[in-house]
Amino acid sequence: MTESKTNMVAPPEGVVGEGFFATKLNDVVGLARANSLWPLPFATSCCGIEFMATMASHYDLARFGSERVSFSPRQADMLMVMGTISKKMGPILRQVYEQMAEPRWVIAVGACASSGGVFDTYSVLQGIDKVIPVDVYVPGCPPRPEQIVDGVMKLQELVKSESVRRRSSPEYQELLASYNIK
Amino acid sequence: MALETAQIQDKLSATFSDISFTFKQERDILAVEVPAEKISAIILFLKNDPELRFHFLTDLCGVHYPDNEVDRQMTIVYHMHNWYENTRIRLKAFISGENPEIKSISSIFPTANWMERETYDFYGVDFIGHPQLKRILNMDEMVSFPMRKEFPLEDGGRTDKDDRFFGRTASNN
Amino acid sequence: MSELLLPPEHRYAKIMKEKLNEDGSELSILNLGPTHPATHGIFQNILLMDGERIIEAEPTIGYIHRAFEKIAENRPFYQITPLTDRMNYCSSPINNMGWWMTLEKLLGVEVPKRAQYLRVIVMELARITDHIICNSILGVDTGAYTGFLYVFQFREKVYEIYEEICGARLTTNMGRIGGFERDWTPKAFELLNTFLEEFPPAWKEFENLFERNRIFIDRTVDVGPITAEKAMAYGFTGPNLRAAGVDYDVRVAQPYSSYEDFEFIVPVGKSGDTYDRFCVRNAEVWESLSIIRQALEKMPAGNEFHAEVPDYYLPPKEDVYNNMESLIYHFKIVMGEVPVPVAEIYHPVEGGNGELGFYLITDGSRTPYRLHFRRPCFIYYQAYPDMIKGALLSDAIVILSSLNVIAGELDA
Numbered sequence: 001m002t003e004s005k006t007n008m009v010a011p012p013e014g015v016v017g018e019g020f021f022a023t024k025l026n027d028v029v030g031l032a033r034a035n036s037l038w039p040l041p042f043a044t045s046c047c048g049i050e051f052m053a054t055m056a057s058h059y060d061l062a063r064f065g066s067e068r069v070s071f072s073p074r075q076a077d078m079l080m081v082m083g084t085i086s087k088k089m090g091p092i093l094r095q096v097y098e099q100m101a102e103p104r105w106v107i108a109v110g111a112c113a114s115s116g117g118v119f120d121t122y123s124v125l126q127g128i129d130k131v132i133p134v135d136v137y138v139p140g141c142p143p144r145p146e147q148i149v150d151g152v153m154k155l156q157e158l159v160k161s162e163s164v165r166r167r168s169s170p171e172y173q174e175l176l177a178s179y180n181i182k
Numbered sequence: 183m184a185l186e187t188a189q190i191q192d193k194l195s196a197t198f199s200d201i202s203f204t205f206k207q208e209r210d211i212l213a214v215e216v217p218a219e220k221i222s223a224i225i226l227f228l229k230n231d232p233e234l235r236f237h238f239l240t241d242l243c244g245v246h247y248p249d250n251e252v253d254r255q256m257t258i259v260y261h262m263h264n265w266y267e268n269t270r271i272r273l274k275a276f277i278s279g280e281n282p283e284i285k286s287i288s289s290i291f292p293t294a295n296w297m298e299r300e301t302y303d304f305y306g307v308d309f310i311g312h313p314q315l316k317r318i319l320n321m322d323e324m325v326s327f328p329m330r331k332e333f334p335l336e337d338g339g340r341t342d343k344d345d346r347f348f349g350r351t352a353s354n355n
Numbered sequence: 356m357s358e359l360l361l362p363p364e365h366r367y368a369k370i371m372k373e374k375l376n377e378d379g380s381e382l383s384i385l386n387l388g389p390t391h392p393a394t395h396g397i398f399q400n401i402l403l404m405d406g407e408r409i410i411e412a413e414p415t416i417g418y419i420h421r422a423f424e425k426i427a428e429n430r431p432f433y434q435i436t437p438l439t440d441r442m443n444y445c446s447s448p449i450n451n452m453g454w455w456m457t458l459e460k461l462l463g464v465e466v467p468k469r470a471q472y473l474r475v476i477v478m479e480l481a482r483i484t485d486h487i488i489c490n491s492i493l494g495v496d497t498g499a500y501t502g503f504l505y506v507f508q509f510r511e512k513v514y515e516i517y518e519e520i521c522g523a524r525l526t527t528n529m530g531r532i533g534g535f536e537r538d539w540t541p542k543a544f545e546l547l548n549t550f551l552e553e554f555p556p557a558w559k560e561f562e563n564l565f566e567r568n569r570i571f572i573d574r575t576v577d578v579g580p581i582t583a584e585k586a587m588a589y590g591f592t593g594p595n596l597r598a599a600g601v602d603y604d605v606r607v608a609q610p611y612s613s614y615e616d617f618e619f620i621v622p623v624g625k626s627g628d629t630y631d632r633f634c635v636r637n638a639e640v641w642e643s644l645s646i647i648r649q650a651l652e653k654m655p656a657g658n659e660f661h662a663e664v665p666d667y668y669l670p671p672k673e674d675v676y677n678n679m680e681s682l683i684y685h686f687k688i689v690m691g692e693v694p695v696p697v698a699e700i701y702h703p704v705e706g707g708n709g710e711l712g713f714y715l716i717t718d719g720s721r722t723p724y725r726l727h728f729r730r731p732c733f734i735y736y737q738a739y740p741d742m743i744k745g746a747l748l749s750d751a752i753v754i755l756s757s758l759n760v761i762a763g764e765l766d767a
Contacts, residue, residue: 041392042390043396044396044397044418044419044762045396045419045441045444045762045763046440046441046444046525046526046763048396049444049445049488049525050524050525052488052507053507053510053511053514056503056504056507056508057504057505057507057508058507058508058511071392083419084419084421085419086417086418086419086420086421086766087321088320088321088417088418088420089389089397089418089419092389092390092418096390118426118437118438119421119422119426120335120336120337120340121335121336121337121421121422121425121426122326122328122333122334122335122336122337122422122425123319123320123328123337123420123421123422124337124421124422126337126340141526142444142524142525142526144524208698208699208700209460209698209699209700211701213699237587238587238590239590240590240703240710240712240729241701241712241714241727241729243714243725243727245716245724245725246725259714259727261701261712261714261729265603265608268608268609270701272699272701291588291590292588292589292737292738293588293589293590293734293737295737296733296734296736296737297734300733304424317417318416318417319416319417319420319766319767320417320420321417328422328425329424329425335422335425335426335428335429
């Protein structure tokens with residue numbers, strides 16, 4: 001095993017002794033969550049094609065613990081919205097988000113999902129943060145696969161440091177209430 | 183090209199002797215202005231005539247000319263193609279801008295079905311005899327016909343984009 | 356969910372209530388999409404089903420309608436190219452080049468032979484990537500994920516060539532009126548040659564994996580066939596029409612960008628079923644490779660890569676920074692202050708999916724008066740409900756991916 005190039009995730013800070021390792025529950029849960037983010041690709045247009053490249057052999061998102069692309073919102077942790085979301089699509093995106101179980105995170109991949117992009121028109125939703133809360137925005141039209149991977153890594157950072165109690169905090173409830181999501 | 187422009191003109195004028203067509207060569211395509219009420223008859227003729235054989239409907243779209251007189255404010259443009267002789271033809275039917283309606287050709291070319299729906303969606307043109315004329319790209323609840331020149335490109339209700347930063351206001355203050 | 360997607364007064368709900376089978380079994384309604392993972396894009400189909408069989412389907416589209424045509428009416432010509440990218444994003448260089456050729460037709464610009472050949476090369480590369488995606492995804496849908504992973508790395512290789520030419524991968528925004536923005540670097544040709552060497556054996560293997568594969572044949576032969584007459588009536592063009600046996604190809608019928616200089620065959624199928632569509636696309640990749648080789652061989656010497664049209668062609672960047680005149684020209688061209696003739700132009704090119712037409716009406720101002728895209732996907736997707744009638748649900752997915760419907764092009 002010594003010559004293996006496998007990179008193991010470093011353990012969180014803690015107290016190490018013979019036969020035991022003590023650390024905070026938060027850190028352990030965060031570590032586990034961050035390295036097993038199951039993505040739900042909500043691919044609508046061009047960025048979706050770059051997502052395919054990200055999942056394929058060359059860039060291989062599976063290295064970050066996203067091996068299983070979960071097409072069911074019920075079993076997904078990370079909603080990746082890739083591509084233009086039109087006003088016709090908005091309610092459906094919201095419904096998909098509502099179907100996801102907590103904890104759930106959202107990445108807006110590409111200019112369209114982040115802000116409407118070049119499509120400042122009557123039919124396009126000017127950024128998905130109008131209908132659902134977003135954790136990470138990835139710029140680019142479309143972003144390169146490296147950028148998408150970077151966005152996922154940024155999200156991992158977030159997930160790692162998130163408190164297990166955050167989802168029941170009043171701030172979080174307030175955030176959801178501001179989007180009218182139950 | 184074996185199918186000469188003159189031949190098309192003669193054929194059309196001979197068959198529909200009561201109509202005075204306006205022919206115009208627009209670059210590489212012959213454009214014919216046709217009266218809207220005869221459109222389906224003309225298209226059927228162009229499709230089935232053994233000499234003309236414009237058997238393929240390439241495209242159908244609308245154009246809005248708000249500066250024209252009311253009867254000619256809306257144009258429906260048909261592109262037809264004869265693959266045997268490799269000749270294209272463009273038909274234009276001018277209709278009223280206030281109450282635009284024209285006969286549907288979806289029974290002649292099934293492909294016209296969605297093209298007509300798209301034109302309805304964009305311009306509000308009523309295609310008479312269309313099997314299912316409703317919006318196709320936009321939401322059913324939408325009230326405007328966005329491609330008409332009087333409607334703006336941007337959504338008026340948007341809040342995050344300040345017109346000043348996009349050079350869309352007269353003064354930049 | 357159900358209320359949002361299927362209103363209670365939908366006609367299928369009525370049919371379902373009234374119509375019972377002889378053995379008393381009920382019909383059912385299935386909502387497929389708009390975010391169904393197997394549809395690769397956002398299409399909604401409400402299916403009326405009898406067990407596994409589809410009786411009727413009602414498609415809804417427009418989920419990523421972005422109002423290209425309206426935007427085009429508000430942008431100068433140079434700013435419309437990025438829109439064309441985002442239509443069929445699997446083969447965006449074809450859209451770019453088609454748009455430039457439309458403008459060149461409008462302005463009467465003669466493109467030098469070398470630039471035309473370079474265009475042919477990049478368009479054929481785009482066709483290859485388009486067909487790679489379509490065929491490998493068809494493989495995924497029939498259960499062969501390997502093929503997808505295997506050939507996708509070659510699509511990356513093509514993207515590297517694009518990057519060398521224009522700096523972008525997917526939405527290329529490549530070229531200018533009259534040619535390219537810069538000459539291709541030696542590295543681009545080097546990458547191209549490597550691709551031409553490495554890709555054919557891999558594609559051969561990909562073909563071998565599928566073409567005589569029992570499972571694949573069972574899943575695709577006689578699935579979603581369409582007759583030539585019906586295909587033409589529905590406005591099919593491109594590989595889907597050719598699979599039905601009609602050899603209509605814009606590259607041959609109305610050659611543009613010197614396609615008449617190259618020898619290639621137009622592969623046709625027979626029955627227009629999914630298998631034929633797959634094979635036609637496979638064969639087209641081989642033809643495209645041959646066209647690229649011919650173009651490289653016949654490429655005129657020199658380094659001419661654009662026409663000498665200072666009125667429309669942006670001056671080099673060094674001059675823009677250091678030279679007043681060039682800066683003014685740059686500004687004028689970008690802002691669309693250069694007068695254009697009043698005209699109506701229709702220019703078709705053979706896109707990845709069929710005849711991609713640009714119908715442009717100008718009134719002499721800086722923006723088009725009207726720009727209509729003839730989008731092949733939009734036109735042939737309407738045959739889909741007809742094609743899946745009587746098919747199994749799993750076949751419907753396979754038919755959809757074999758039609759290669761690109762949502763961006765479908766909804767414009």
